[in-house]
Amino acid sequence: MADTKISLTGRGAWRLLGASSLVLALAACSGLPTAPTQPVRYDLGMADLAVPAANAAAPSVAPVPLVLAEVQAPGLPEGLTAMFYRLNYSDSQQLRAYQNARWSLPPAQMVEQRLRMRLGLERPVLSGKDNVRPLLADKRSIAQLRVTVDEFNQVFDNASNSRALLRLSASLIGVGESAGNQLLGQKVFTVEVPAASADAAGGAQAMARAVDEAAVQLSRWLQGYGR
Numbered sequence: 001m002a003d004t005k006i007s008l009t010g011r012g013a014w015r016l017l018g019a020s021s022l023v024l025a026l027a028a029c030s031g032l033p034t035a036p037t038q039p040v041r042y043d044l045g046m047a048d049l050a051v052p053a054a055n056a057a058a059p060s061v062a063p064v065p066l067v068l069a070e071v072q073a074p075g076l077p078e079g080l081t082a083m084f085y086r087l088n089y090s091d092s093q094q095l096r097a098y099q100n101a102r103w104s105l106p107p108a109q110m111v112e113q114r115l116r117m118r119l120g121l122e123r124p125v126l127s128g129k130d131n132v133r134p135l136l137a138d139k140r141s142i143a144q145l146r147v148t149v150d151e152f153n154q155v156f157d158n159a160s161n162s163r164a165l166l167r168l169s170a171s172l173i174g175v176g177e178s179a180g181n182q183l184l185g186q187k188v189f190t191v192e193v194p195a196a197s198a199d200a201a202g203g204a205q206a207m208a209r210a211v212d213e214a215a216v217q218l219s220r221w222l223q224g225y226g227r
Contacts (some may be wrong), residue, residue, distance in 0.1 A: 037100060039098075039099070039100045039101055039102045040100060040101050040102070040200065040201075041081075041101075041102050041103070041104045042083070042101065042102070042103055042104065042200065042201070042204035043103065043104040043105065043110065043204075044110050044113075044114055044204075044207070044208040044211055045205075045208045047114060047117045047118065047212070048212065063122065063123040063124070063227070064123070064141075064142060064143070064226070064227060065123065065124040065125070065126050065142050066119065066123050066124065066125050066126065066142070066143060066144075066145055066222070066227055067125075067126045067127070067128060067142060067143070067144040067145065067175075068112070068115060068116060068119065068125050068126070068127065068128075068144075068145050068147070069128050069144055069145065069146045069147070070108075070112065070127075070128060071108045071109070071111050071112035071115070071147045071148070071149060072108060072146075072147075072148045072149070073106070073107055073108035073111075073148065073149040073152065074148060074150075075149070075150060075151075076106070076107060076108070076149070076152070080106060081102045081103040081104070081105065081106055082097040082098070082102060082103070083097060083098045083101045083102060083103055083154070083200055083203065083204070084096065084097050084152070084153040084154070085097075085098065085153055085154040085155070085156060085162070085203065086153060086154070086155050086156065087156050088155050088156055088157050089156065089157060089158050089159075095153065098200045100200075101200035101201075101204075103204075107149055107152040108149050110211070111147070111149055111152075111168070111211055112147075114211050114212070114215060115147065115215055115218070118212065118215035118216070118219065119145075119215065119218070119219055119222070121219075122219060122223075123222075123227065126142075128144070141174050141175055142175060143172055143173060143174050143175065143184060143225070143227055144172075144173045144175060144181075145170060145171070145172055145173075145222070145227075146170070146171045146172075146173060147168055147169070147170050147171075147218075148168065148169045149166075149167075149168060150167040150168065150169055150188075151165050151166060151167035151190075152165075152166055152167075152207070153165055154195065154200075154203035154206070154207070155192075156198065159198065160198050161194075161195075161198060162194075162195045162198045162202065162203060162206075163192050163193060163194050163195055163206060164191075164192065164193045164195060164203060164206035164207040164209070164210045165190075165191075165192055165210075166189075166190070166191045166192075166193075166207065166210040166211060166214055167188065167189070167190045167191075168188070168189045168214055168218070169186070169187075169188050169189075170186065170187050170188075170189065170218060170221070171183065171185075171186045172184040172185045172186070172222065172225060172227070184225055185221075185225055187221055189214050189217050189218060189221075191210040191211075191213045191214045191217070192210070193206040193207070193209045193210040193213065194206065
């Protein structure tokens with residue numbers, strides 16, 4: 001009987017030791033650092049590729065191809081995808097960035113992609129790498145459109161109201177083989193769209209609408225130059 005009691009006591013000790021080890025292991029795991037939260041990434045959403053009603057009729061003359069140069073954003077660090085905002089009611093000269101929100105691409109790349117899609121609804125849009133010349137019978141030159149993004153941020157007028165602010169500078173350059181490049185026109189496009197919510201998601205939606213509106217205005221401006 002004595003041996004039986006000693007055996008049972010030994011088994012209980014091993015069980016107690018195993019339970020204690022499990023408690024210690026769980027306590028050690030709870031002290032491990034948690035994985036960092038990945039920022040939410042936003043883009044400009046799906047583009048509306050419907051031709052505006054005012055331009056739905058087919059032109060009598062085929063439009064001249066337009067070269068869209070690589071869009072530049074000199075005011076933003078190259079390749080940066082941060083979502084910026086300003087507190088207009090408190091230190092409006094400070095550009096701040098959301099900690100847990102990012103753009104999927106740098107703003108200049110997103111604007112260029114959107115402009116190519118929107119402008120391409122009404123005219124052929126080429127890149128600077130395309131070496132294309134008009135037909136010999138067509139005396140019209142192919143113009144180049146240069147766009148810079150000067151403002152691309154969310155502005156808070158107070159803690160609960162914000163708007164997307166987009167400012168683009170456009171230059172239309174006519175390329176002539178004999179006379180060289182000629183400045184056909186320049187214009188600054190400023191678009192402001194109220195955000196539905198005072199956060200990054202609301203700012204992203206408002207910015208998408210602002211870029212689309214800027215593309216419409218830019219296309220209308222180009223048509224004034226026969227482009």
